Structures are given as C-alpha cells and as structure tokens.
Amino acid sequence: MKKIDIKRLVRPNIRSLRAYNAKEIPCRVKLDANESPYAWDPRKVAEVSRMIKTNRYPDPEAKELKKLIGKRFGVKPECILQGNGSDELIYYLITTFGGPVLYPVPTFSMYGIISRALGERDIPVPLDREFDIHIEKMMRVVKKDKPKLIFLSSPNNPTGNCFSAEKILKLIEASKGIVVVDEAYQPFSSEKGFLPLLKDYRNLVIMRTLSKIGLAALRLGFMIADPAIMGEVNKVRLPFNVNSLSQELAVAALKDTKGLNAAIKTIVSERERFLREMERIEGVAPYPSEANFILFRVKDPDRLYRKLLKKGVLVRNMNDGIRGCLRVTVGTPVENTAFLKALSQSLK
Ligand code: PMP
Numbered sequence: 001m002k003k004i005d006i007k008r009l010v011r012p013n014i015r016s017l018r019a020y021n022a023k024e025i026p027c028r029v030k031l032d033a034n035e036s037p038y039a040w041d042p043r044k045v046a047e048v049s050r051m052i053k054t055n056r057y058p059d060p061e062a063k064e065l066k067k068l069i070g071k072r073f074g075v076k077p078e079c080i081l082q083g084n085g086s087d088e089l090i091y092y093l094i095t096t097f098g099g100p101v102l103y104p105v106p107t108f109s110m111y112g113i114i115s116r117a118l119g120e121r122d123i124p125v126p127l128d129r130e131f132d133i134h135i136e137k138m139m140r141v142v143k144k145d146k147p148k149l150i151f152l153s154s155p156n157n158p159t160g161n162c163f164s165a166e167k168i169l170k171l172i173e174a175s176k177g178i179v180v181v182d183e184a185y186q187p188f189s190s191e192k193g194f195l196p197l198l199k200d201y202r203n204l205v206i207m208r209t210l211s212k213i214g215l216a217a218l219r220l221g222f223m224i225a226d227p228a229i230m231g232e233v234n235k236v237r238l239p240f241n242v243n244s245l246s247q248e249l250a251v252a253a254l255k256d257t258k259g260l261n262a263a264i265k266t267i268v269s270e271r272e273r274f275l276r277e278m279e280r281i282e283g284v285a286p287y288p289s290e291a292n293f294i295l296f297r298v299k300d301p302d303r304l305y306r307k308l309l310k311k312g313v314l315v316r317n318m319n320d321g322i323r324g325c326l327r328v329t330v331g332t333p334v335e336n337t338a339f340l341k342a343l344s345q346s347l348k
Pocket of ligand 1: 034084085086087088108153156157182184208209210211216219220221
C-alpha cells in the first residue's frame with residue numbers, strides 16, 4: 001500500500017487538537033454528563049415515531065418547532081435558529097462571525113475547541129475566586145482585542161453558578177461584537193435569565209438546549225436573537241441539520257410540559273438535598289449550584305473518581321481544569337442516595 005502521512009495532510013490547527021472526550025464508561029449509576037435522569041414517556045415516543053415518513057427529508061426550516069418555541073418565549077420564528085444540539089450552533093456562530101472568541105474559564109470546553117478547529121483565535125480569561133466573571137480582565141480584552149464573539153455560560157458549566165447579571169450587561173454594552181449567553185441550564189435556575197433583554201440589545205444571542213431536560217438523544221438546541229443575526233448564521237447552516245424524528249418528538253414533548261416541569265422540579269429539590277448532605281460529609285466541599293449538577297472539592301479527586309467508579313458510580317473528573325474538583329450530575333433520588341453512600345464510604 002502507498003505510504004501516505006495523513007498527519008501531514010491535516011491543517012496545523014486541527015493537528016494539535018484533541019477530540020472531545022465522550023468515552024462510554026460502563027457503570028451502574030451514570031452521573032457524569034449533566035443529562036436528565038428522566039426520559040420522556042416511551043409510549044408517546046413510539047406514537048410520534050410511527051408518523052415519520054422515512055423517505056422524505058425533514059422540514060429544513062423546522063417551522064412547527066420554531067412556531068412553538070416562538071410562542072413559548074414570546075418571539076417571532078425569524079428570531080429563532082435550530083441546531084443539531086447547541087454544539088452545532090456554537091460551530092455556526094464561530095463560522096459566521098469568526099474570532100477572536102472570548103470566554104471565561106473554566107467553562108464549557110466546546111467554545112475553545114470549535115474556535116481552534118476553525119482556525120480562529122480564542123481568548124480564555126480566568127474567572128475570579130467566586131467563579132464569577134473577572135470583569136476588569138474581560139473588559140480589557142474587549143477593548144484591546146475587540147472579540148467578535150463572547151461566550152458566557154450562565155449558569156456556568158462546570159461551576160454551577162450564574163454570573164452576575166450586572167457584569168454580563170456591562171460586557172454586552174461594551175462589546176462591539178456578539179455576546180452569546182448560553183442558557184443550557186436555565187431551566188434549573190432561580191435567576192430570570194437574559195431573554196427579556198433581547199429587545200434592548202441587538203448584539204445579544206440567547207442559546208438554549210433540550211438536552212438537559214430529558215431530551216438529550218434528540219440533539220436539539222436553538223438560539224434566539226435579532227433576525228439580522230439569525231439571517232447571517234442561517235447561511236452556514238446545513239439544510240437538513242435537524243432530522244424529522246427529533247423535530248416531531250421535540251414538538252410533542254414540548255407540548256407535554258407537565259411531565260417536563262415535574263422532572264425539573266424534582267431535580268432542583270434533589271440538588272438542594274445533595275448539597276445539604278454533601279456538606280455533612282467530611283472532606284467534601286460542594287459549591288452551590290443553579291444547574292442540574294454540583295461541583296465539589298476533595299483532597300484527592302483522581303483517587304476518589306476511581307473509588308466511586310469501582311462502586312459503579314460514574315462522575316466527571318474535573319481535576320484537569322479545576323484542581324481538586326469533581327462534578328456530579330443530579331440523578332433520580334435512588335441514584336443520588338447511591339452516590340452519597342458511595343461517596344461517604346470512599347472517603348472513610
Ligand atoms: N452549553 C453548555 C454550557 C453545555 O454544558 C452543553 C452540554 N454539555 C452544551 C452547551 C451542549 O448542549 P447540546 O447537547 O445542546 O449540544
């Protein structure tokens with residue numbers, strides 16, 4: 001066979017990248033990926049699936065879905081753009097506007113990974129000691145580097161807190177570029193979020209996902225912003241980016257709000273129980289959270305991670321990004337109790 005050095009063919013910015021780590025690790029209690037522990041009713045899934053015509057392409061505009069989301073959020077369909085997960089929308093935004101791309105760290109890793117994959121300069125700026133935006137440092141970058149895009153995950157993954165609304169506002173006002181407030185975890189938050197500000201700021205984009213509320217399998221995210229922004233981003237969107245099954249299931253599930261809301265309520269109350277009980281375990285320092293997960297500090301996270309996994313409990317080891325920390329997703333009450341038991345046993 002002809003000898004070809006594939007690595008040499010790859011663009012230099014891709015060569016130095018590492019793939020997003022989404023390995024499947026066998027376990028009994030899966031609390032590593034910020035998913036909901038509650039799936040939508042499988043009988044309803046079957047009912048909707050039966051209607052799908054597999055020989056036809058999906059609706060390229062996802063009209064029904066956008067109409068429904070528009071009604072829910074009080075915006076026109078032309079203010080909405082659908083994505084194959086919000087990951088894809090991050091890709092589209094950076095493809096459309098380019099860099100520099102500014103974001104605080106630690107945060108969701110895809111802002112940086114996608115910037116680098118597209119050959120755009122990314123500027124990560126550390127959060128302050130309270131895990132809030134370090135406004136002086138961020139403002140300095142805004143003035144000096146004039147980022148085309150700023151990504152703010154609020155509530156932030158993996159720290160769990162909302163950033164100060166005042167600081168976010170300052171950035172929106174100071175920036176001549178686009179500010180994306182990624183509200184993936186907003187359904188679990190007690191803060192009101194940034195949707196009401198859309199009418200005042202043309203450079204604001206709100207990003208949401210269905211992944212955290214029991215519909216991660218659908219891969220469906222959307223963003224809401226001024227139609228001028230959506231029109232430009234729509235130029236780079238692949239024509240049939242959201243498949244028919246996902247569109248139909250999302251519409252049906254979003255109409256069935258009773259079940260979704262009940263699940264969110266349970267997760268929020270379990271999160272508070274989690275926090276209280278984790279605080280009682282010696283050697284564990286949990287951080288308060290507005291999301292569906294809790295970040296916690298321990299003495300030896302690598303060892304604890306392995307010990308928990310041995311007991312069948314999978315959490316996320318964050319020791320690379322935030323020294324000394326693990327992140328646990330809120331599961332069902334039974335799963336949470338299993339985690340708490342495994343945690344206290346492992347630390348004995
Ligand atoms: N934004 C944040 C802050 C996230 O944590 C995640 C998922 N981990 C996403 C976006 C991506 O969500 P989706 O499943 O819609 O691609």
